Amino acid sequence: MAKVSAMDIYKLLPKTNCKKCGEPSCMAFATKLQNKEIDIDKCPILNTPKFEENRKKLIEMISPPVKEVWFGNDKKKCVMGGDEVMYRFELAFFNPTPIGIDIADTLPDEEIKNRAKYIEDFTFERTGEKLKLDFIAIRNASNDAEKLKNAIKIVQENTEMPIAICSLNPNNIKEALDVVKSKPLIYAATEDNLDEMIKVLKEAKKNGKNFALVLSSNNVKTLKQMAAKCLANGIEDLVFDPHTYPENIADTIDNFVMIRRSAIERGDKYLGFPILGLPINAYYYVKNKENLIESFIPDKEKAAGIYEATIANVLMNRYADALIMHGTEIWELMPVLTLRQAIYTDPRKPQAVEPGLYPIGNPDENSPVIMTTNFSLTYYTVVGDFEKDNVTCWLLVLDTGGRAVDVSVAGGQYCGENAKKLIEETKIEEKVNHRILILPALAASTRGDIEDKTGWTCVVGTRDSSQVGEFLRKNWERILNEWKEKNNLNNKQ
Template sequence: MALTGVEIFKLLPKTNCKKCGHPTCLAFAMKLAQRQASLDACPDVSEDAKRVLGEASAPPIRAITIGTGPVAVKVGEENVLFRHEKKFVNPCAFGIEVKDTMPDEEIKGLVDAVLNSEIDRVGQKLRIDTILISNESNDVKKFEAVVKTVSEKAPQVPLIISAKDPSAAEAAIKLVADKKPLLYGADDSNAEAMANIAKKYKTSLGVAADGLDALSVLTEKVKGLGVEDIVMDSGARTAKDIIEHNTLIRRAAVKKNFKPFGYPVITFAQNSDPMLETLKATLGVTKYSSIIIMSNIDKWKNLVLFSLRQNIYTDPQVPMQVEQKIYSIGEPTPDSPLTITTNFSLTYFIVSGEIENSKVPCRLAVMDCEGLSVLTAWAAGKFTASKIAQFIQESGVENEIKHRELVIPGYVAILSGAIEDKLPGWKVVVGPREANGLPAFLKSRSN
């Protein structure tokens, strides 16, 4: 659990030597408590203090990485219960289940869908992160064959190998150990054998228990067997159990420093009704699941869940901004219209999306207003005629275009005269108030 500044201060040399760059040891301790400084900056700190502080600064939920290379997924390391307190750290991973009892065609279809699941959203490339392969058949050979098929077809995609039978588990893990998969399926009956496989092949281990009491016993047991990288399944399958178990697990780990629950949670959200599956995954994204397994890949569902994960995992303390510059949308020519807006990312995404919708190639001047929307920026004196004029002149856009017409948001129509005064030779055109009016506006002007 995080220590307070005063608790940290007691462990420091208390010499106020300033070598760390802070005026006093207490000031340094306060920075450490806020995680704005690193203990390495203190040359005189004792080994004992390092150990205590190191343990205390470790996140209450262990980081687990599945897979290797650029598409590996890292989950865990969460510190809080509510996103307004502090940013949620590692976005949850979405996975789908491939059963070794499925016909080959279905398996290939699912793997293809995973490979084609990437969507570019708000500047991030998002995809289905992992494939869980389960040994439904209880047949070792069959399981091996399916694991082989999937890993050959999707060599990069992080895998979760799900088996209850240690011999099936080992046969499969052996094939893909270099890809750092998660081995899932350790329970009360097979914990020892599964832990040995995880240790032998250096993989993380997913444990499955029926209820929270049994789960805490199981993680302790597995840890006692020498496995540190653990992922937990409490057995929750209904929405009611998922919210209860996940809430109590997160609270115990974060607020009570209950070590047996200091690991990421895997949630099985599968449901025959795709809308209900979407809702159970929504619950997992918002309330503390680190890996969410679904039954199929519908593109619409991916888009919904990727967007939700992006929303929930943004940093609540940073206004979302985009870079100030002239953005080209479509392939604008020197005659294409020039529009302007502010750099609040929501404003930018909505406006640029609507310009794309219009199919009219355009230049969009996005002006730095410290992440404020148009009206707010105008009210705060950041989106004013003289600042707009200065930005347009300094942007160099005058060399790219033949005309001298600037389309401004309808909400700041009041600025049009003043901008024309400050930008000699320019004509200001008042655009629609809402971005959704842009397609009609741009189309009518391009005809």
């Protein structure tokens, strides 16, 4: 399908350049709308009767081929889908894959409560961003409606997490919908229970209930037929579960890719819905299998966690818009959340931090001055390494447009002119009584240029920021004294 251009959008805008949307012109608004950086409602003129038709056409035009479907509550929403391209470099992927953890309703109340709270509190920080889990999948393992309702109540009383209700029993879903307070994800309608599920959900809709429904089948044609039937019955927020086979992940990926390709490249509306992956199947596959890989990883729990994380990452790479997992160990979730962060950063925007001067520890006038770049991964790695190793220094962060050290050296941003500007802007010369600048080893070739332009003495440090602490402990006092002697400063103090 041809991608909508900014010009296509512009043609339907009022073209008054009135700036009421906060943009300097209608063309600027069109560009932002194309890039999903502004909401169509920001243009008040489009809301007038004269432009009603244009607004409708625009909404149709900018609606992504993969429908955006959400569940959750006002405080926390899990948004799935919304993608327009097969490959991230063509535009960007939107709506980071929500990751849910299961809780079986057969667990004792206290365990349900503790596991729910653990899932809600789980967090770790990477490159300045807090990475968290997104929802709780309550599994009706008991097949008992009362137990399911009890688990939902406990989770709702103790957390604000969005909920997925997992039961193939339409009657249990019906009862669960009576107690759930937010918009849940319902897992799942199958070929067998579809008619009954539609009946239950139509009734729930009449009573004002809102939900998103997962359709589950390993056959793409069947999923398509099920989607058509749901749409005909007014159930429009759909998600596909094309089955996750841990013993045959190639078939699983084939299904995922087939669905996404049909939606994006062929514009198949009945397949234009988000896809749910179930790495939890991989966990139980290993856990329940005899002699699987025990000679390699004797601890079955760990082996199950490793396989689950692997499958989660494979599926996320191939269009999974939501995942349900079982493992909660940090070593299992960290690679999954890290990959998600990497996939869903916008490739069109450099990941950068504010350039400037950052004191690390409590630096004084004798502390070293170290210069790095404002690529956020570099910055947070450097700061993390320095804090871990109790490094005290003044960290100068150069504006390289979000490029890493070696890339900005090659591209000419890590240079004398920019270093001079940074030194002047940060007034670092007022904070230290020396003029020594430590450069990363990867920037060694810029030493002459920086010395010429700034008048500072450059010292080439280490290749890796984790070695800086050791480097300073061994060398900094000597470097500082030699510099002061050379500049006759020791006697003047």
